[in-house]
Amino acid sequence: MHEQLLTKIALNTDIGIIVLNSEKTIVLWNKWIEKTSRRASTETIGKSLSKVFPETIGSRLDQAISGAINSGNSALLSSAWNLHTLPLFKTESTDTRLMQSLMIKPISFDGESYCLLEVFDVTNSNNREALLREKTSESVHALNAAETASKTKTEYVSTVSHELRTPLTSITGALGLILGGVVGEIPEKARGLIEVANYNTTRLLSIINDLLDIEKIEAGKMEFIFSQVDLNQLCSQVVEHNQNYAQSHNVRFECHLNKRPMLVSADTHRISQVLANLLSNAAKFSFADHAVTVTLNEIANKHCRVAIQNHGNGIPESYQETLFEKFTQVQGNQSASKGSGLGLNICRAIINKHDGNIGFHSILHDTTTFFFDLKLVDSAN
Amino acid sequence: MITLNELQHDTLTEIINIGMGSAAAAMSIMVRDEVNISVPDISFSSIDTIQDNLSGLDTNELASVRQGFDGELMGDAMLLFQGDKSLEIVRLLLSNTMTIDNNDFSDFEQEALSEIGNIILNAGLSAIANTLKFTVNSSLPIYKQGNLNKLMAPSDQTQTVLILRVDLSLETKQIKGYVIYLMDIQSIDLLIEHIDRYINSIPS
Ligand SMILES: Nc1ncnc2c1ncn2[C@@H]1O[C@H](COP(=O)(O)OP(=O)(O)OP(=O)(O)O)[C@@H](O)[C@H]1O
Numbered sequence: 001m002h003e004q005l006l007t008k009i010a011l012n013t014d015i016g017i018i019v020l021n022s023e024k025t026i027v028l029w030n031k032w033i034e035k036t037s038r039r040a041s042t043e044t045i046g047k048s049l050s051k052v053f054p055e056t057i058g059s060r061l062d063q064a065i066s067g068a069i070n071s072g073n074s075a076l077l078s079s080a081w082n083l084h085t086l087p088l089f090k091t092e093s094t095d096t097r098l099m100q101s102l103m104i105k106p107i108s109f110d111g112e113s114y115c116l117l118e119v120f121d122v123t124n125s126n127n128r129e130a131l132l133r134e135k136t137s138e139s140v141h142a143l144n145a146a147e148t149a150s151k152t153k154t155e156y157v158s159t160v161s162h163e164l165r166t167p168l169t170s171i172t173g174a175l176g177l178i179l180g181g182v183v184g185e186i187p188e189k190a191r192g193l194i195e196v197a198n199y200n201t202t203r204l205l206s207i208i209n210d211l212l213d214i215e216k217i218e219a220g221k222m223e224f225i226f227s228q229v230d231l232n233q234l235c236s237q238v239v240e241h242n243q244n245y246a247q248s249h250n251v252r253f254e255c256h257l258n259k260r261p262m263l264v265s266a267d268t269h270r271i272s273q274v275l276a277n278l279l280s281n282a283a284k285f286s287f288a289d290h291a292v293t294v295t296l297n298e299i300a301n302k303h304c305r306v307a308i309q310n311h312g313n314g315i316p317e318s319y320q321e322t323l324f325e326k327f328t329q330v331q332g333n334q335s336a337s338k339g340s341g342l343g344l345n346i347c348r349a350i351i352n353k354h355d356g357n358i359g360f361h362s363i364l365h366d367t368t369t370f371f372f373d374l375k376l377v378d379s380a381n
Numbered sequence: 382m383i384t385l386n387e388l389q390h391d392t393l394t395e396i397i398n399i400g401m402g403s404a405a406a407a408m409s410i411m412v413r414d415e416v417n418i419s420v421p422d423i424s425f426s427s428i429d430t431i432q433d434n435l436s437g438l439d440t441n442e443l444a445s446v447r448q449g450f451d452g453e454l455m456g457d458a459m460l461l462f463q464g465d466k467s468l469e470i471v472r473l474l475l476s477n478t479m480t481i482d483n484n485d486f487s488d489f490e491q492e493a494l495s496e497i498g499n500i501i502l503n504a505g506l507s508a509i510a511n512t513l514k515f516t517v518n519s520s521l522p523i524y525k526q527g528n529l530n531k532l533m534a535p536s537d538q539t540q541t542v543l544i545l546r547v548d549l550s551l552e553t554k555q556i557k558g559y560v561i562y563l564m565d566i567q568s569i570d571l572l573i574e575h576i577d578r579y580i581n582s583i584p585s
């Protein structure tokens with residue numbers, strides 16, 4: 001191609017082109033650069049770049065130009081780090097600087113080193129980028145605010161719960177004593193009212209204890225004391241303790257223990273808590289006059305399964321995912337004693353801490369079985 | 382396989398570390414925070430065993446910046462980082478709180494990483510070229526992501542590889558990467574010859 005034609009192309013192309021010789025003197029200044037810098041090539045050719053753009057002295061661009069001329073390095077100055085490398089402006093406005101990406105390339109010709117600068121206008125892509133960044137940082141802020149709010153709320157709930165627990169404990173204690181006849185015969189009219197008060201304060205206390213447990217688990221502060229336990233023994237104990245509860249819901253608890261010892265490493269107190277909640281749920285959501293059965297079996301991989309089965313309305317399959325979350329309660333499963341929906345969440349946290357597994361199967365209007373599996377310890381050890 | 386004697390090895394490591402020092406200085410200005418780059422180790426490998434020399438990187442998911450070079454030495458220089466780490470580097474450097482995931486690695490960030498790679502790769506090349514008196518021209522950086530095989534061109538198969546382990550640290554973060562130079566055997570021989578010449582020129 002004709003040499004003059006090539007020059008014409010370089011002058012008219014739609015990116016900015018500047019060529020410097022080895023002294024960093026401008027030898028080519030194309031139309032695009034004229035337009036955006038507002039300097040005609042007649043003003044700039046033959047001058048050094050630092051004369052025309054004093055702000056580039058000592059800049060990354062200056063270093064990159066030296067690198068190209070002296071070491072033959074190509075360089076990229078992306079808009080990510082250097083938005084406004086050269087003082088170039090948008091055509092339509094006097095003081096909006098162009099956002100640019102620059103490419104710096106060494107060229108040797110006739111034994112001379114030159115440096116080619118290609119300048120790209122990236123204003124549009126950067127605007128999009130900036131918008132995206134703004135949006136994401138907004139949502140990060142919102143998330144942070146929500147997290148802080150939720151933390152404050154948790155702290156608040158926990159403080160209030162602690163404050164409530166002490167007086168409530170003494171109220172239930174006092175009511176218990178009154179009902180027990182310690183202060184003498186209770187008039188028949190008063191007894192009913194005191195029983196209502198006693199029932200509700202007990203319930204309140206258990207909700208507060210649940211809240212505090214959850215808070216502890218979530219903060220990783222619940223302590224577990226592991227020891228070797230025979231689940232047969234533990235189950236029959238807990239079932240015994242809760243027979244009264246079963247009676248109040250017109251059901252019976254039946255225990256099918258295993259003939260062999262079911263030794264696991266567990267925190268007795270916490271596993272009792274799991275059993276108590278599963279038993280209370282089974283009783284609460286059972287048809288009247290049915291048995292709730294507790295069975296212990298060895299299952300695959302040296303695990304033991306404790307299963308608690310009741311007859312009742314059951315739980316739709318759609319709850320498989322969410323039932324163990326806080327406050328999930330099955331719609332339409334009414335029970336005389338209303339819970340807070342925290343029990344199963346606590347159970348899961350406790351079983352997880354034991355590296356165990358908890359779950360349920362349910363056939364609607366028939367049997368519902370909740371189970372948890374724990375690893376058996378070798379009795380030889 | 383090519384091995385360097387102790388003196389050659391130390392000399393080359395030293396030269397490259399000087400180059401990385403200037404790259405770190407340039408980057409510190411860009412990010413307005415202290416950046417340190419060091420090269421604790423260099424070694425040679427053939428292309429088939431390169432994987433064994435990239436310890437600490439999962440070669441299934443790499444981010445790379447590649448630049449060709451030619452002149453007296455010919456080949457390709459590559460900067461390799463763990464794929465997911467590369468985004469972290471850019472974010473850290475841009476001190477940005479964006480929470481987009483890897484797939485959304487934007488052009489903008491690819492360009493930002495290309496520039497980082499360009500600075501590091503040029504610094505290594507210039508240090509070698511200027512100290513050992515070579516003429517080398519480098520081309521523009523190209524960003525690519527993928528497994529090691531995908532990042533290598535078919536023509537790389539015949540090349541010998543000079544591998545530099547690079548530790549980049551900023552604030553409290555340490556990021557491990559590698560710079561590799563893929564060169565033909567003539568270039569490697571020439572490189573060693575120049576190292577020897579340089580060693581002999583140092584008055585002892
Ligand atoms: N055996 C069951 N049969 C039918 N539904 C059940 C059964 N067990 C649990 N559920 C459903 O799961 C919900 C959650 O149980 P969970 O133990 O977490 O809370 P709760 O018993 O309502 O209250 P809390 O245990 O905190 O006093 C119950 O409200 C009930 O809707």
Ligand SMILES: [Mg+2]
Pocket residue numbers: 277280281339343344
């Ligand atoms: Mg419950």
